[in-house]
Amino acid sequence: MLKRLLNLFTSKDSSKVSGPTTREGAVSIPRDQHSISRKNISQAAIKIIKQLEDAGYSAYLVGGGVRDLLLGNHPKDFDVATNAKPEEVKRLFRSARIVGRRFQIVHVRMGREVIEVTTFRGHHDDSSQHAARSEDGMLLRDNVYGTLETDAMRRDFTVNALYYTLKDFSVVDYCKGVEDLKSRTLRMIGDPATRYKEDPVRILRALRFAAKLGFNIEAKTAKPIRELGNLLLNVSDARLFEEVLKLFLGGSATATFNLLREYDLLVHLFPGTDIALKAKDEIGANLIEQCMINTDKRIRADKTVTPAFIYAALLWPAVQQQFKLLSGQMTPAQAWAQAGTNAINQQLTRTAVPKRFLIPMREIWDLQQRLPNRLGMRALRTLDHPRFRAAYDFLLMREAAGEALDGLGVWWTNYQTANDEEREQMVKELARQGTKTGGSKPRRRRGPRKPKSDTASSGNE
Numbered sequence: 147m148l149k150r151l152l153n154l155f156t157s158k159d160s161s162k163v164s165g166p167t168t169r170e171g172a173v174s175i176p177r178d179q180h181s182i183s184r185k186n187i188s189q190a191a192i193k194i195i196k197q198l199e200d201a202g203y204s205a206y207l208v209g210g211g212v213r214d215l216l217l218g219n220h221p222k223d224f225d226v227a228t229n230a231k232p233e234e235v236k237r238l239f240r241s242a243r244i245v246g247r248r249f250q251i252v253h254v255r256m257g258r259e260v261i262e263v264t265t266f267r268g269h270h271d272d273s274s275q276h277a278a279r280s281e282d283g284m285l286l287r288d289n290v291y292g293t294l295e296t297d298a299m300r301r302d303f304t305v306n307a308l309y310y311t312l313k314d315f316s317v318v319d320y321c322k323g324v325e326d327l328k329s330r331t332l333r334m335i336g337d338p339a340t341r342y343k344e345d346p347v348r349i350l351r352a353l354r355f356a357a358k359l360g361f362n363i364e365a366k367t368a369k370p371i372r373e374l375g376n377l378l379l380n381v382s383d384a385r386l387f388e389e390v391l392k393l394f395l396g397g398s399a400t401a402t403f404n405l406l407r408e409y410d411l412l413v414h415l416f417p418g419t420d421i422a423l424k425a426k427d428e429i430g431a432n433l434i435e436q437c438m439i440n441t442d443k444r445i446r447a448d449k450t451v452t453p454a455f456i457y458a459a460l461l462w463p464a465v466q467q468q469f470k471l472l473s474g475q476m477t478p479a480q481a482w483a484q485a486g487t488n489a490i491n492q493q494l495t496r497t498a499v500p501k502r503f504l505i506p507m508r509e510i511w512d513l514q515q516r517l518p519n520r521l522g523m524r525a526l527r528t529l530d531h532p533r534f535r536a537a538y539d540f541l542l543m544r545e546a547a548g549e550a551l552d553g554l555g556v557w558w559t560n561y562q563t564a565n566d567e568e569r570e571q572m573v574k575e576l577a578r579q580g581t582k583t584g585g586s587k588p589r590r591r592r593g594p595r596k597p598k599s600d601t602a603s604s605g606n607e
Contacts, residue, residue: 171295175324177315182215184315190256191224194239194263195312201238203230204294206309208264212317213305216327217359226263227297227309235263250289267300268292295320302341302348303355303367304333332356333364342370346377350389353409357401371409378414383498390415390497394456397445399438418464418492430463432547440543454506455536457499459543464489465511479515486511506533513537514544518554520576525561525569538562 184192191207198205208227215221228235232250236242241255242263252263268290292300294309298320301307305326309318317324326333332355334341334348342348349371356363363371378386393402406412412420423431437459444451468485476484486508493499499507514537516528528534538558545555561569 172298172318172320173322173324175317175319180216180317181218182212182310182315182317184312186215186220187211187310188224188259188261190254190259191226191261192312193256194226194254194261197238198226198228198230198235199312201230203228203234205230206294206311206318208309209301209306212308212310213323213327215310216308216317216324224261226261227266227294228263229266229291229293230263231265231291235265265291266293266297268296269300294318299335301335302351304335305355305359305361307335330359330361331364332359332361332367334367338367339370339374342374343377346374346381347385347389349375349378349411350393353402353405353411354393354396354398357398357405358396360401368409371411375409375411375414378411379496383494383496386415386496387498387500391453394438394441395445395451395453397442399441399445399456400435403434403438415496416460416464416493417496418467418489419460422463422467425467427463427467429544429548430466433462433543433549434459436543436546440539452503452506452536454503455510455540457493457503458507458510458540461489461493461507462511464492482512482515506536509533510537510540514541517541517558518551520557520561520573522573525573529562 187207188211191211195205195207205226205228207224209225211221211224230238232244232252235252235254236244239252239254243253243255244250245253249264249267254261254263269292298307298309301321304321304323306323307319307321308323310316311318321335332352334352352363352367352371355361381389393399393406396402406415407423412423419430419434437456441451441456465485468488469481472481472484472488475481490499490504490508509531510533513528513531513533516524516531517537520528531537538555541551541558542555545551557572561572564572
């Protein structure tokens with residue numbers, strides 16, 4: 147793999163090409179020294195760059211798109227950096243929309259694609275009028291514009307500070323990002339602690355990129371992560387929810403979750419889960435691992451993944467722990483409902499969870515209580531529930547995690563493929579076996595109680 151990566155930056159006949167050249171403090175890697183081909187670049191991004199250049203501005207492909215192309219991957223997103231101000235970009239493109247408060251960016255829609263266009267950033271100390279910090283050092287406002295060089299220095303990691311120009315098809319590297327690509331190293335630009343304080347989400351980005359790319363986090367970049375993890379509490383719950391989804395929906399959820407545990411960041415993102423896992427809930431940990439493995443498989447197969455299912459798994463250890471605490475204080479049904487509520491309320495202190503995900507998440511949990519109860523018409527009614535499939539998958543995941551469920555997953559697997567007569571026989575067999583596998587038997591209705599006669603009430607007991 148390393149040999150293949152090194153070959154990406156060299157031509158087939160190195161004796162016939164010139165090496166990288168210095169360009170205003172940067173290394174400029176010519177077309178014949180790198181592997182980027184325009185046919186692998188979004189045509190929308192190319193059109194935007196050319197239109198900006200035709201209008202007299204400088205424009206480059208930048209960031210993860212350039213990084214992934216150099217690694218031989220196929221980027222999903224392409225970003226553009228330019229010296230045009232947001233308002234100037236908006237005037238050039240009818241479909242442009244300015245978004246963001248902390249730092250304004252422009253979304254330019256072309257067909258089905260949305261290309262993110264940013265203005266070159268400058269050093270925030272240069273203009274207090276357009277930049278503001280919190281007491282913790284977090285940048286609250288950062289609309290300070292600069293040059294290509296200052297923009298490179300303001301980016302987070304060296305491998306994300308690479309620029310591709312259509313003028314001569316070269317790659318511009320100010321921060322030795324190409325060297326770090328070759329050595330598979332994730333390195334923060336500038337002082338890591340300061341950069342994390344400016345934007346605590348960079349902590350999560352460090353783990354996400356390390357997991358996604360299979361890179362090692364450079365020692366100085368890694369050192370402040372545990373100590374500064376509490377700064378994530380300063381990030382808005384809505385933004386944190388979106389960043390958590392990026393952690394688990396990028397195709398490397400398993401590796402990302404392991405890094406979150408390694409750097410002790412779960413306590414800041416999923417406090418209830420962190421408490422349960424630190425109490426040695428091995429089955430809960432196994433279930434989350436199974437969820438992450440399955441999620442990665444679905445992403446690789448280009449299948450949909452719902453955040454409701456991921457959050458249902460991530461919070462399951464917290465729900466189970468709450469249920470154990472409450473079981474002696476109320477009925478099982480009440481304890482289960484309250485356990486789910488407590489786990490959700492605790493989670494909402496850290497990340498937002500939109501109602502469109504909260505409702506199906508609770509339904510998945512509630513169906514775990516209904517799945518064992520299969521006598522009478524209960525199994526058929528459960529099968530008809532709109533959230534049955536997700537709950538069934540969750541049940542299989544619980545079994546794979548090591549939870550003893552007395553063959554419940556196999557029973558439901560067979561029930562789904564059985565015909566009506568076979569299903570009826572399966573339920574009758576449960577009734578013959580008793581309540582252990584079929585759930586509680588339905589209560590026999592009692593008729594109105596007959597009034598006791600004087601003779602009966604005074605009879606011998």
